[in-house]
Amino acid sequence: MASIGPLPFTFDAKSDSSVLLHCANNRWPRFSFFPYRPRKPLDSAGNTAISSGCWKATGEDNVGLSLSCDKPVRGCSRGRQRRLMRPKATANGFMEGKDKDNEVEDALQDTIEKSKKVLAMQRDLLQQIADRRKLVSSIKSSVINQEDDEVSYKGRGNASVNLDLVSATNSTVDDHSSSIPSGNYAPSTVDEVAETLPSYIGSGFDEVKKEYGKLALLRKASSEEDNSKQSEDANSKAVWSDGLPSFLSSSSESSTIVDENHQNKTILTEVDGEANDPVIEDVKPPPLAGANVMNVVLVAAECAPWSKTGGLGDVAGALPKALARRGHRVMVVAPRYGNYAEPQDTGVQKVYKVDGQDVEVSYFQAYIDGVDFVFIESHMFQHMEHNIYGGTRVDILKRMVLFCKAAVEVPWHVPCGGVCYGDGNLVFIANDWHTALLPVYLKAYYRDNGLMKYTRSILVIHNIAHQGRGPVDDFAHVDLPEHYLEPFKLYDPVGGEHFNIFAAGLKAADRVVTVSHGYAWELKTSEGGWGLHGIINENDWKLKGIVNGIDMKDWSPQFDVYLTSDGYTNYSLETLKTGKPQCKAALQKELGLPIRKDVPVIGFIGRLDHQKGVDLIAEAIPWMMSQDVQLIMLGTGRPDLEQMLRQFENQHHDKIRGWVGFSVKTAHRITAGSDILLMPSRFEPCGLNQLYAMSYGTVPVVHAVGGLRDTVQPFDPFNESGLGWTFDSADAHKLIHALGNCLLTYREYKQSWEGLQRRGMMQDLSWDNAAQHYEEVLVAAKYQW
């Protein structure tokens, strides 16, 4: 095989006078055949066979190469053949020929050929641009028709924004489509759109596809509403055209300021982008959700990576992406606590009443991994980045009142990719007590008044221990009609008669989800329901347990960005035996512990409070310190427990590190560098740390409760099955017993240990499973009357 100069390929002449072309870097050189033949794919080794004939190739560096095989090719002119038969490069099986006259002639011909090619390419490009403009115009005109339909029956809030869009897009359409006959072709699916484009401009069209996908979802959403809805919504329209219901007017009296640049920045921006992108190959399959595709708005007080104090932030950052992967149009709404890098100001502003005061909000938006992240900006959220739930009970309550009031109208007011979600085929997913007001507002402000009639709400319980409790007088802060007091009132032996936000949310939501099957069961018991078990039992019909997943992009030892420096390394199932010990050594080094391969490292990560059972670890410390182990604890929370961590470290400096603080990087590194993760939680709705641990080959030892019981099957040494150790009550002796067995296995039964690690790593813990179950709940809510 001969290598030809700087060209990125080599070739062999074969005895049958065909040529074997090998592309060294597996990249296809630009080459053409005379006469033209379709290009052939490379095989996995980067080879392709070319039958005899004349052909011409151009490498990446545009060095030309003309070669010929020994048979003339039909359809190739004699002159051309002669030129081509005179190779410019030498290789096996080809004769070198030099003739000055011919060289001059060749050069001339080459130049002419090149000029012709350039002209042809220009013509092609102009044609592509014209086609592309036509196509976009046809998409727009079909969307505008759709918008018109929507405007005709939707409420004022929606219409104002959509009409802006229509005028904005109309003007662009006029600019570019004057020559397009009316009734021009309007493709009905994204894939159809893609197919109509020349392949080489396809990838630049991805963005258009994305936008079109969103618009198609909207169209679908609207068309799914039946005719009766339209006539009923005519009534809503009447309500809107007469102005807002009196209790709402204070909340929406500002004008919508829509940044025109934002709206114009729709499809044509993409059209004017690169036109000669490489071949399009990602023809999208139909959405996994099929006919169940919906508009989903997840509303949460925190959302990773922008804001996170615990598992809620992780879920809000990851579940929406999995729902989007199934084809839903998905938005996350969270407060803007700090100046986040990605989200941009949408230019939309609104005013809502909180405790009788006008509070202005604006909206920032980013489109990431298929999800619209919308952040609500207000002076009430500013600078709370490091203290999301800070302030007095009433401070937090007021922030959540503002947040929920604004969040429920985001689908009306905030254009995402140029188009608002609207309220058709829409479902909200509220999370924990902080946003449990949303289902109540949806009902009291809107649905009771004939608005958002087809919008549904789901409330997810991540932790029932926090309920938004207060004195009954707190009702005055939430700004609801008097008859709504009743659902908030709750009596229990602990709090007496009190105001309970979670209680009202559970009653108002169309469906309720909690984060594991075990916890769904526990919630119905007096021990597990924390006073709300009565309401949960009454609403059992709408409750479902769905085990959380994990974000495989953030929490995978193979791609973890926190394992790329300071001696850590990424690893996978294949490199477990080398990668994990390296992370362990790096962790020991970073924390100043003796670097020892043989000593088991036990990790703990979590809030320092009653729930997480830190006090059980404290009770077990004397026993643990009698063992040859290292213990690393990371957490923040109750000051007494924080102090305890510091004290442990001081007392056992050669064996314990107690890191008081919130550090995502350290959490990742402990997960990777530890051998064992301890989770003695008193209750644990799901628990994410044990899931992260297992996917990093770190073996969990857990109290078998809630989601921990669902996700950590106990090790069975006889069958070599299971994922870790469990103990059945929140008792330090039980913890010691389980941890003792775990340590024994670590030391004495290396093969079993590796089996545990590998089984943990091989599980599919991604959000995709959970998203499918959420979808069932979305659909159930949609058809809930």
Ligand SMILES: Nc1ncnc2c1ncn2[C@@H]1O[C@H](COP(=O)(O)OP(=O)(O)O[C@H]2O[C@H](CO)[C@@H](O)[C@H](O)[C@H]2O)[C@@H](O)[C@H]1O
């Ligand atoms: N000091 C620290 N520094 C850095 N990171 C820290 C940290 N302390 C905790 N974390 C991180 O916060 C998250 C905690 O998630 P968990 O699910 O374990 O508990 P949490 O009780 O907050 O969540 C609640 O909601 C989730 C989500 O539904 C349920 O799984 C759970 O059972 C329920 O209690 C993990 O990502 C963990 O790494």
